[in-house]
Amino acid sequence: MLAEVAQLLVNGIVTGTLLAVPAIGFTAIFAVLRFPNFAIASHCTIGAFAGYVANVTFGVPAAPALAFAFLVAGLFGLLTDEFVLKPMRPYGALTTAIAAIALTVVLENVVRFAFGNDLRGYDLPIFRDWRFWGIRLGPQQVENMALAVSVMAALFLFLKFSRTGKTMRAVADNPTLAAIKGIDADLVGRIVAFVGMGLAGVGGMLLGLDTSIDPLTGFRVVLSVFAAAVVGGLGSIPGAVVGALVVGVAEELSLLVVEPTYRSAVGFLAILIVLTLRPRGLLGEKAY
Amino acid sequence: MNEQEGKTTMIIATHRLSRRSVLAAGAAGAALLAAPAVVRAQAQPIRLGSLTPLTGAGGAYGPRMRDAIAAVVNEVNAAGGVRGRPLQLVTEDDQTSPEAAVRAARKLIDVDRVAAVMGTWASSVTTAVAPLCWENRVSLFTVSGADSITLLPHQGYIFRTQPNSRLQMRTVAKFAVDEGAQRIAWMGPQTPFAQSSIEEFQQVAQAANRPFTSLIYEADKATYRSEVDQILRARPDFIMFGGYTPDSIVLARDLFRAGYQGKVMAPAYAISARMLEALPHEVTQGAMVYEPWPEVASTAYSRLQRLLGSGVEVDPYTAQTYDHANLAVMALAIGGDGNGLAIKDNVRRISQGGGQSVDNAVDGLKAIVAGQKVDYTGASGPCDFTAEGDITGTKFRYQRVDKGAFQVMKIA
Numbered sequence: 001m002l003a004e005v006a007q008l009l010v011n012g013i014v015t016g017t018l019l020a021v022p023a024i025g026f027t028a029i030f031a032v033l034r035f036p037n038f039a040i041a042s043h044c045t046i047g048a049f050a051g052y053v054a055n056v057t058f059g060v061p062a063a064p065a066l067a068f069a070f071l072v073a074g075l076f077g078l079l080t081d082e083f084v085l086k087p088m089r090p091y092g093a094l095t096t097a098i099a100a101i102a103l104t105v106v107l108e109n110v111v112r113f114a115f116g117n118d119l120r121g122y123d124l125p126i127f128r129d130w131r132f133w134g135i136r137l138g139p140q141q142v143e144n145m146a147l148a149v150s151v152m153a154a155l156f157l158f159l160k161f162s163r164t165g166k167t168m169r170a171v172a173d174n175p176t177l178a179a180i181k182g183i184d185a186d187l188v189g190r191i192v193a194f195v196g197m198g199l200a201g202v203g204g205m206l207l208g209l210d211t212s213i214d215p216l217t218g219f220r221v222v223l224s225v226f227a228a229a230v231v232g233g234l235g236s237i238p239g240a241v242v243g244a245l246v247v248g249v250a251e252e253l254s255l256l257v258v259e260p261t262y263r264s265a266v267g268f269l270a271i272l273i274v275l276t277l278r279p280r281g282l283l284g285e286k287a288y
Numbered sequence: 289m290n291e292q293e294g295k296t297t298m299i300i301a302t303h304r305l306s307r308r309s310v311l312a313a314g315a316a317g318a319a320l321l322a323a324p325a326v327v328r329a330q331a332q333p334i335r336l337g338s339l340t341p342l343t344g345a346g347g348a349y350g351p352r353m354r355d356a357i358a359a360v361v362n363e364v365n366a367a368g369g370v371r372g373r374p375l376q377l378v379t380e381d382d383q384t385s386p387e388a389a390v391r392a393a394r395k396l397i398d399v400d401r402v403a404a405v406m407g408t409w410a411s412s413v414t415t416a417v418a419p420l421c422w423e424n425r426v427s428l429f430t431v432s433g434a435d436s437i438t439l440l441p442h443q444g445y446i447f448r449t450q451p452n453s454r455l456q457m458r459t460v461a462k463f464a465v466d467e468g469a470q471r472i473a474w475m476g477p478q479t480p481f482a483q484s485s486i487e488e489f490q491q492v493a494q495a496a497n498r499p500f501t502s503l504i505y506e507a508d509k510a511t512y513r514s515e516v517d518q519i520l521r522a523r524p525d526f527i528m529f530g531g532y533t534p535d536s537i538v539l540a541r542d543l544f545r546a547g548y549q550g551k552v553m554a555p556a557y558a559i560s561a562r563m564l565e566a567l568p569h570e571v572t573q574g575a576m577v578y579e580p581w582p583e584v585a586s587t588a589y590s591r592l593q594r595l596l597g598s599g600v601e602v603d604p605y606t607a608q609t610y611d612h613a614n615l616a617v618m619a620l621a622i623g624g625d626g627n628g629l630a631i632k633d634n635v636r637r638i639s640q641g642g643g644q645s646v647d648n649a650v651d652g653l654k655a656i657v658a659g660q661k662v663d664y665t666g667a668s669g670p671c672d673f674t675a676e677g678d679i680t681g682t683k684f685r686y687q688r689v690d691k692g693a694f695q696v697m698k699i700a
């Protein structure tokens with residue numbers, strides 16, 4: 001029983017770390033642009049497929065393919081935000097969120113049109129897992145975790161020390177004050193759309209590296225990603241990380257009491273509990 | 289009728305319109321409408337619908353299943369149609385998705401007004417389109433295995449050429465015990481046949497005094513690590529997969545990673561050629577598959593092989609859809625109005641009960657027109673149906689994967 005719990009904890013931490021990457025993207029977009037961008041689902045998918053093309057078609061190793069996933073998904077995020085979601089924003093967050101759902105369906109079908117419905121796997125060797133103290137852990141999982149952690153570390157450094165990162169935080173914290181200080185909110189909006197969706201793309205590929213991808217890759221995780229962001233506190237980047245770990249671990253631990261079929265309900269339950277008891281999320285909504 | 293009128297109007301439109309010509313055309317149109325239904329029916333084709341999975345989990349089978357139906361339609365048309373009426377085949381893709389299938393079936397039924405829908409593959413798809421079919425009096429021919437399908441209140445409109453899943457599972461579970469399985473497990477997604485599969489396996493395992501455990505997982509997940517951990521706690525040495533190719537790939541990979549060394553078995557549509565391509569050989573080594581096997585020695589089978597091109601191995605689903613088309617066509621020839629009702633009422637008159645044995649619709653049609661009773665023996669088997677629409681008895685082929693390729697173990 002103890003080994004079982006430990007194993008589920010390990011699995012949950014691995015899933016949570018991977019989930020954190022798109023959750024950060026989602027919450028960053030919310031912090032600056034003030035609407036839940038559900039188009040994150042299709043951008044996860046786009047990133048996963050961009051990485052697939054780099055890795056399988058062009059034989060690029062996983063880590064550089066991840067950079068390609070970031071670029072392509074980011075570019076899609078930038079363009080769709082500029083031409084689809086931005087014109088919607090004056091009509092309110094709800095309208096924009098609905099437009100984002102429509103957008104994600106369209107983009108998902110674009111991927112489906114280009115690649116078909118089949119499951120695809122990355123070109124990676126499969127190894128037997130390591131075992132210690134009755135717990136098993138896969139080499140690929142460790143590598144994915146390391147990649148996710150590096151991406152997050154790079155993002156934190158970017159937000160903390162770079163000028164662009166600081167302006168992003170400024171707009172997120174207080175848009176009016178940022179505008180008075182002469183920060184171009186439009187430009188910051190574009191950067192966050194690029195970076196946020198780029199992170200979604202990286203997340204999509206990371207989640208797919210260990211498993212397989214298809215046009216529904218992003219759609220399958222979007223609920224967990226949304227739950228992670230809400231649990232951590234919408235708009236809070238460290239919150240997204242904490243939220244992702246909580247959701248990841250909770251989804252796994254739920255297997256102790258419910259059938260795996262009902263695992264998806266855990267995300268909903270997490271949102272429900274947090275919104276009832278602590279509507280601002282675990283870490284509140286301060287962006288950083 | 290509307291078509292006829294439309295055509296008439298179009299012809300007039302190319303001339304200069306005069307009051308007289310319009311009246312004349314109107315009178316001609318009215319005369320046509322007033323003509324007995326039979327006269328008009330002669331010119332009208334009978335439409336048949338093919339609803340196979342051209343994409344999705346069943347995408348490996350769908351295209352050839354459709355080709356088999358088309359081959360029958362072409363043959364029959366070349367021989368003069370069904371009692372003078374040509375056949376017209378309308379094909380749609382069910383995408384191995386119930387939602388897409390319902391949309392496609394609506395089109396086939398409401399727009400094309402087909403007499404039969406043939407070749408639905410996934411049980412979830414068949415379950416979804418079946419009510420549309422029986423409510424609109426369209427016959428449905430399927431290769432799906434779920435027991436629940438023929439238990440639906442289908443009023444006789446469903447014909448299933450695939451042995452139902454209880455029969456399949458019982459056979460395979462006995463095979464597992466014969467193969468020396470000591471601790472048996474079943475893993476699969478929630479499908480219309482999951483529960484009955486588990487029950488059948490459990491019964492056979494219990495009868496043979498083998499511990500049995502089962503787990504139903506969520507379909508379409510990218511990883512089954514936790515599910516694998518859970519099932520391996522029962523330390524099985526034989527695991528039966530109950531899903532389709534996409535989830536079986538994920539499952540096989542996670543079992544390998546978890547260090548599972550025992551045996552694995554799955555339906556041939558799950559551990560498929562595509563799966564062997566997608567995974568390294570060491571992951572699939574030793575995996576076993578089973579499938580209901582067509583009557584390869586039959587004349588219908590070799591005829592189908594010839595129609596589809598020499599050298600191809602005809603899979604069981606293609607053999608079954610070939611039988612679907614032959615059965616539907618001959619049933620239409622027996623009588624009725626060229627619709628689904630005629631097929632429903634007449635299939636058993638040509639599929640069983642003795643008479644002149646035929647292996648294709650063209651010969652069958654000749655015999656029927658000559659007033660003879662026929663008994664069709666198809667490419668998939670004898671094609672005899674119970675009152676519920678199930679077939680009686682079939683053979684299975686078992687194969688084992690060795691170095692990424694299938695090796696036949698036995699056909700029984």
